[in-house]
Amino acid sequence: MAVKARRLGVKFRPHFKTHQSKLIGHWFREEGTKSITVSSVSMARYFIGDGWEDITIAFPLNLRESDEALELSTRADLNVLITMAEPLESFGQLMKGGHRPVGIFIKIDTGYNRTGLTLADNEKIESIINTCRKHSMLTFKGFLTHTGHTYNARGREEIDMISREAFLQLRSLKDKFDSGPGDLLLSVGDTPACSLLEDFGGMDEIRPGNFVFYDVMQTMIGSCGTSRIAVCLACPVVSKEPSRNEIVVYGGAVHLSKESVFHKGKTIFGLVCSLSDGGWSEPLDDCYVNALSQEHGVIKVSKEVFNIIKPGDLLGILPVHSCLTAQCMGNYLIDGNIVEPHM
Amino acid sequence: MAVKARRLGVKFRPHFKTHQSKLIGHWFREEGTKSITVSSVSMARYFIGDGWEDITIAFPLNLRESDEALELSTRADLNVLITMAEPLESFGQLMKGGHRPVGIFIKIDTGYNRTGLTLADNEKIESIINTCRKHSMLTFKGFLTHTGHTYNARGREEIDMISREAFLQLRSLKDKFDSGPGDLLLSVGDTPACSLLEDFGGMDEIRPGNFVFYDVMQTMIGSCGTSRIAVCLACPVVSKEPSRNEIVVYGGAVHLSKESVFHKGKTIFGLVCSLSDGGWSEPLDDCYVNALSQEHGVIKVSKEVFNIIKPGDLLGILPVHSCLTAQCMGNYLIDGNIVEPHM
Numbered sequence: 225m226a227v228k229a230r231r232l233g234v235k236f237r238p239h240f241k242t243h244q245s246k247l248i249g250h251w252f253r254e255e256g257t258k259s260i261t262v263s264s265v266s267m268a269r270y271f272i273g274d275g276w277e278d279i280t281i282a283f284p285l286n287l288r289e290s291d292e293a294l295e296l297s298t299r300a301d302l303n304v305l306i307t308m309a310e311p312l313e314s315f316g317q318l319m320k321g322g323h324r325p326v327g328i329f330i331k332i333d334t335g336y337n338r339t340g341l342t343l344a345d346n347e348k349i350e351s352i353i354n355t356c357r358k359h360s361m362l363t364f365k366g367f368l369t370h371t372g373h374t375y376n377a378r379g380r381e382e383i384d385m386i387s388r389e390a391f392l393q394l395r396s397l398k399d400k401f402d403s404g405p406g407d408l409l410l411s412v413g414d415t416p417a418c419s420l421l422e423d424f425g426g427m428d429e430i431r432p433g434n435f436v437f438y439d440v441m442q443t444m445i446g447s448c449g450t451s452r453i454a455v456c457l458a459c460p461v462v463s464k465e466p467s468r469n470e471i472v473v474y475g476g477a478v479h480l481s482k483e484s485v486f487h488k489g490k491t492i493f494g495l496v497c498s499l500s501d502g503g504w505s506e507p508l509d510d511c512y513v514n515a516l517s518q519e520h521g522v523i524k525v526s527k528e529v530f531n532i533i534k535p536g537d538l539l540g541i542l543p544v545h546s547c548l549t550a551q552c553m554g555n556y557l558i559d560g561n562i563v564e565p566h567m
Numbered sequence: 568m569a570v571k572a573r574r575l576g577v578k579f580r581p582h583f584k585t586h587q588s589k590l591i592g593h594w595f596r597e598e599g600t601k602s603i604t605v606s607s608v609s610m611a612r613y614f615i616g617d618g619w620e621d622i623t624i625a626f627p628l629n630l631r632e633s634d635e636a637l638e639l640s641t642r643a644d645l646n647v648l649i650t651m652a653e654p655l656e657s658f659g660q661l662m663k664g665g666h667r668p669v670g671i672f673i674k675i676d677t678g679y680n681r682t683g684l685t686l687a688d689n690e691k692i693e694s695i696i697n698t699c700r701k702h703s704m705l706t707f708k709g710f711l712t713h714t715g716h717t718y719n720a721r722g723r724e725e726i727d728m729i730s731r732e733a734f735l736q737l738r739s740l741k742d743k744f745d746s747g748p749g750d751l752l753l754s755v756g757d758t759p760a761c762s763l764l765e766d767f768g769g770m771d772e773i774r775p776g777n778f779v780f781y782d783v784m785q786t787m788i789g790s791c792g793t794s795r796i797a798v799c800l801a802c803p804v805v806s807k808e809p810s811r812n813e814i815v816v817y818g819g820a821v822h823l824s825k826e827s828v829f830h831k832g833k834t835i836f837g838l839v840c841s842l843s844d845g846g847w848s849e850p851l852d853d854c855y856v857n858a859l860s861q862e863h864g865v866i867k868v869s870k871e872v873f874n875i876i877k878p879g880d881l882l883g884i885l886p887v888h889s890c891l892t893a894q895c896m897g898n899y900l901i902d903g904n905i906v907e908p909h910m
Binding site for chain 1: 584606629651653654676680682683685715803805806807808811817820821825862863865878879881891894895
């Protein structure tokens with residue numbers, strides 16, 4: 225992804241919410257990454273503690289964490305997201321000497337309908353920009369969107385259409401509000417678009433996160449094949465249910481979270497693979513996580529697989545949503561070592 | 568629940584997987600509780616560390632944690648669940664002097680179809696009992712079921728029917744396999760049945776867990792009213808979306824988990840209440856958690872509520888599944904103090 229961003233002339237600001245790991249952050253640093261995205265103030269603090277100094281907190285400013293964010297702004301260049309003028313005014317009044325100026329991105333809703341202003345919100349956008357002008361420590365940086373509706377898309381064509389529409393909206397905002405030639409930044413970046421597009425249509429920055437691991441959801445969207453999924457949950461087999469060809473593993477909602485996806489006519493909670501010292505296999509045919517309760521995972525398997533598996537064996541589960549599984553598990557086994565728990 | 572168990576003459580062995588908290592465990596102790604249920608070996612260790620000495624690990628024996636379980640059996644009376652003879656044989660061979668005998672419950676599937684043997688599995692049940700007889704450190708205790716299919720039921724009548732059927736099955740197993748008068752124990756206990764039944768039909772023990780907090784799911788089932796929900800997630804308001812009457816809070820899938828329930832014609836991820844120093848209100852009319860992403864909660868509210876709420880306010884969310892929310896959050900604010908992080 226770093227290579228692709230260089231090739232296409234956009235800044236690469238990967239979202240670290242998926243892995244939440246200092247070690248994996250180092251791999252990005254080795255690829256030349258200096259700027260990152262996080263989803264919370266606490267995640268910003270965690271990575272500032274590992275030497276990252278250019279961080280966008282891609283989450284609407286939480287006034288209840290203003291003091292903490294300001295303290296962090298003495299140690300790093302922070303950007304925050306704004307969807308309304310009022311909280312920004314309160315935040316600006318708290319700033320004083322010793323803080324580095326905080327960058328302000330206006331969050332634009334380009335169709336995902338989660339949060340953000342739209343093209344029609346001229347006055348609100350102007351009001352936010354004016355608030356930035358009033359406070360010398362607030363720097364208006366530009367417009368940011370998350371085209372999360374690509375997660376409901378399937379295949380390059382749909383994702384291309386959603387992205388083009390978003391790029392068009394952001395460019396029109398830049399045309400309208402740019403005070404000088406090219407001052408304002410346009411920031412985009414969901415994993416499906418960043419994986420599949422070869423043209424970021426005038427955007428300045430991409431912020432994909434999930435691609436670091438990918439997951440079953442991304443294979444359904446068409447962002448990648450199953451061989452690109454880079455995280456797998458190792459689950460001990462604890463029971464076999466012969467009447468249903470089901471294997472019960474120690475691996476439930478507290479480990480995988482409870483995200484599901486519709487796959488080959490069924491709602492599934494993960495795909496299943498066999499494990500080896502070197503890693504894991506491609507997903508086993510006709511095997512999937514059929515149900516999750518708090519600690520139990522119920523895996524439907526083919527008769528052949530059923531007959532081979534024994535209690536005490538390990539099965540691998542490719543998660544539907546790797547961000548949530550990584551969050552639940554808290555650390556990783558990499559090259560045979562359990563790496564430091566992430567934040 | 569402790570009072571009810573005494574009144575109905577059944578042993579009370581509450582499941583601690585819902586709260587996972589030493590402090591809340593102490594409240595049970597003050598009610599006279601001496602025996603508990605947990606869902607993992609690590610949870611058993613956590614509560615043994617707080618002086619609990621009679622613990623059922625209500626999860627099929629995980630051979631990969633045999634050594635850890637045996638180490639714990641030097642410090643507490645443990646019961647484990649068995650669904651197959653083979654793992655028990657391996658486990659029995661590891662036991663030696665210094666361990667306390669480990670109690671064995673055979674897990675019976677009375678219709679939930681998750682895990683366990685059935686009435687038809689005579690030979691397998693005999694084989695497990697014989698394995699216990701062979702190993703002096705394994706004590707066959709009886710039969711245990713989890714009628715989790717009550718979670719798909721609605722109202723006392725359906726839950727009563729499911730429970731009676733389960734009790735009938737367990738009693739017939741006791742009649743068949745009891746070697747002396749009343750030796751074998753029958754253990755049941757999902758929260759809906761324990762909340763609604765006034766007759767445990769010959770069962771010896773109940774193991775409800777969720778009732779300690781209840782949640783939106785339990786109100787849908789009919790186990791309780793919303794005023795009995797005893798856990799609430801306080802979420803800062805970070806954005807308002809006027810075109811959709813939606814409030815965005817810092818409170819997403821990593822905080823609430825991603826359990827949903829069908830409520831008044833919609834899939835919802837929680838109900839919404841207002842917070843005060845003393846606690847929280849009844850759920851606000853026509854307000855619900857409409858969507859969750861990793862850190863965002865999107866709350867649909869009435870126009871009246873929308874107009875009152877400001878960024879920086881706190882809203883309370885009653886979780887759909889309190890066990891998972893408690894697990895995600897890791898600690899509690901009780902009487903104004905953040906209590907020690909749970910396991």
